[in-house]
Structures are given as structure tokens and as C-alpha cells.
Amino acid sequence: DTGVSQDPRHKITKRGQNVTFRCDPISEHNRLYWYRQTLGQGPEFLTYFQNEAQLEKSRLLSDRFSAERPKGSFSTLEIQRTEQGDSAMYLCASTYAGVSYEQYFGPGTRLTVT
């Protein structure tokens, strides 16, 4: 257990539905990252926050995706109008920027869109 938690661990949804995932980072960490991982591949960067500010979004993050980190604590990732291509593992990671380069990953949320 790295100290980063994600909820839910698994989500099955029908195409066209909206889903929201939550990540609770290690409390003193000021940076939070979202990655997406498909089967047999390494994680791909989606977006990251410094405290509550979203500083960068990948081109992978279409306008159906939105992420927030209110008050610089937990973060949510919402996918609207899900498509089958959104099926993947969504990973959250946190770190204390300026102190450490190591990222602590949560267990992930596995999304299956049917």
C-alpha cells in the first residue's frame, strides 16, 4: 500500500454514460498526476495538478474528459459520454515536488465500457 487510494477499483458502464473516479493522494503531496494504461502497455500521462491548479493536459485528454482537484486535496476524473475506446486502467499518482521525484501510485480504477 503506497498511501494513495482510488475509488472505485472497478467500473463497468454502458457506452454513452458518464463516469467519475476519485483519487486520494498522500496528504502532504502537492502534485497529483493522472495516467491511463491499456492492456500490455505502459501508463500514458493525462494531466497533472500542482495543489489545486491544473497545469498541463495531454492531447489524449479529449473534451469529454475533465479533472479537478478542489482545495488541493483529492482529485476527480470525469469522463462524459463514454466510448469503448475509453476502456483502460486509470492510475493516479502523487509526489512532493521540489523534494522528491518518486511518484506514488494508487491501485488504479479499471474501466470497462460495454
Added chain:
Amino acid sequence: SQQGEEDPQALSIQEGENATMNCSYKTSINNLQWYRQNSGRGLVHLILIRSNEREKHSGRLRVTLDTSKKSSSLLITASRAADTASYFCATDASQGAQKLVFGQGTRLTINP
């Protein structure tokens, strides 16, 4: 897109043997990290090597970095069944964002 290419994609060895995995990348980096992922789980950080370092050790792990060849290797000595997992190299080439770009991983199986 993925920066790294890992070799081999899969490796199966006997318990007690050494395992070597290689990673190549494309751009200049600040540091390179290795992570382990057990099936269906999150990633666990193993070791970090900075761009000005050539070799680093941590327990049974040895990492080398050759920036002229843009490559790294991870050696696990005296392998154990519990080392069975996928291993990923990740590079940080960003300007302060500490944004990691992962390879596609090596699936390591240790046979008892």
C-alpha cells in the same frame, strides 16, 4: 506516445538466476526511473538514476544509464518468485513538471 522501448518484452528465468531488462529512449532526460507492477495493480517505484549518474544500486537492484546511447538497464540479482511482475522504465524529460513517459514494459516470470 511512449518514449521508451523495453527489451525483452517478456523474460522467463529460474529462481536464483539474474534478470536483465533494457530500456531505450529518444530525448534528453533529467532522470530515469524503474517501476514494478504486479498484475492488475498500481506501480511501485524501485529506483531512480539521474542523468549525470552512470550506475546505481539498491539491494538486489542495479541500474545503469548510458546517456550517449540513450539507454538504461535494470539488473535483478538472485531472483525470487515474488519478483514476478511487469517492469517499466520511465523518463522525465519535462521542465519541472516531473511528467513521466513510460516504456511498454518487460513481463518477468520467475519459475520456482
